[in-house]
Amino acid sequence: MLTRLCFFSRYNWVVNLVLCSSFTLLSGCSVPSVWNDEAEVTQEIQAVAPVSGDMQISTLTEQQVKFTVLASLPSDVSETSGLAMRYGKLWTINDSGDGAFLYKLNLSNQFIETKLKVTDAVNRDWESLAQDDTYLYIADCGNNSGKRDTFQIYQVPWHEIDIAPNGSRLSSDRINIKLEKQTADLEAYEHNYDCEAITMVDNQLWLFSKNWQDQQTQLYQAEFGTSPQLLKAQQTLPVQGLITAVDYHQPSGQLALLGYSKQRLFGHAFIWIFDVVGGEVDLSHAKYYQLPEYSQWEGLLWKNDKTLLISAESSPLSSAALAEVVLPSH
Template identity: 30%
Template sequence: MNRFFLFLILVVAQACAQKTHYGKLSHLGDFPSKLKEVSGMAIHSGDIWVVEDSGNKDKIYKIDQKGSITKSLKIDHAKNEDWEDLAMDIEGNLYIGDFGNNANRRKNLTIYRVSRAQLKKKEPNAEKIEFRYPEQKDFPPQKDSLLFDTEGFFHWKDHLYIFTKNRTRPYSGETLIYRVPDEEGEYDAELLGSITLCKSQDHCSVTGADISADGKTIALLGYGFIFLVTDFELPNFDSASIQIIDFDSNTQTESIGFLNEKTLLIADEKNKTTGGGKLYSYSID
């Protein structure tokens, strides 16, 4: 066992032993009917972009802080097979994560890069960042190795950091951490390690991710839970600590982003059973 993985295990053990904190989301507004399945969010200089997942249009949507659409753009040279998250870099370039992989069968994992200049056009053109997980040998793998679905990522210093969503049976809670370069091309994703946020299948699989502008805090989202990761230095998580926040929700929370250093925005998908389809804020103490 190498030193990096040993440190990660120690970090996870400490995080899981920590007391869970509790908080409440503040309801900002409801999404319009055309945005029923908001699956990803990215925020840059106050601009909020959201996206929907499989079965929806090849579009991105700019919204205000009440959830109303202020702009929609069809992305050229991009197909929404399963768009699960958005990320933005400090220059305002947008990245669309087409890496939803519920059954762990996909071999065409893609991140679309839409430049800041293209975002000003009526039909922006997208570049393709294609990648694979070298550790996945079977499509799909055995039930205890269903670790290659993805719903959360963020951009930091020329790389896109990817957190996989665990679908193992029995549930292990493990999340793999990868990164790929932010430039057009074909890549083997680089495995950085793994974390186990907690062992509840209902709450602990990653559905969204973002990093604060100062690079000091990573926010990972699960169903009803926020995981704040601090005390790290990318790409290493050797000394990281994890704070668990239960915000007491049973909706399908899929999207998270930093509005500023102390405020997170969160969105949930709308469904007939639990409701949702809303935009919320959460203040970090």
């Protein structure tokens, strides 16, 4: 017999101990009557938006934001860790444990439409995708264990991806990067030299760290055509959580950051929205939204100026899924 933990929406997250006869996570877990006092549960576990003297924060509520789970993702991408869109089609990658593959999703029928191999590349821990009109960028920068002193970013031409039939091989170029003061002897899950989020901002790659130690995030900026590169932190954002994805919407100048709390039991996932002004993240008009469903949300993509797509990898609490977040109009 096996004891399982089941989680619910933000206002009803409780521990529900279920005796299972197999290793399959049960769906539709019920809430024991002892936990039915919603006010008590809310008081215990409802998260409050982080507060910082450097930020002016508007907290978005469930009444302002529409959150919808769109689809379950195929088992081949159960470790989805990044999203990109090209001609209306979604692309994703898996993190560590998979090969150097790109996957095009067919969400109508929930299957993999195209699987492509990236040559001259290794998937040590692929964690994020970024894109411009010419290239797709794959960030191999996961470092939960603290054992890496360099990261890699692979640059894959879209013109090859666009015409490649299923099973094809793609060329790639590699950029080696290192964060200032990064070493390979850090304590696992207790350091600030992890990274799972990259995006393109004004023809420059922006990387945001996943800070296990202080739960902030540092902005690093990488150039093209130079390898290796030593990157210095340009800004620190007091996000009070672990940043797992980022995407920049060029037309509106909005930067979205996705993450979740370091606390897993009774934890929460969140989205920050910032303006980018003069090549910097503007903290004076930050928006904060706590997702109503906790999961390992790892992929993020602007669909338009008020709609985000997010993807979650599978976990003991949930299956891999794609969701849509519609923000209020400006």
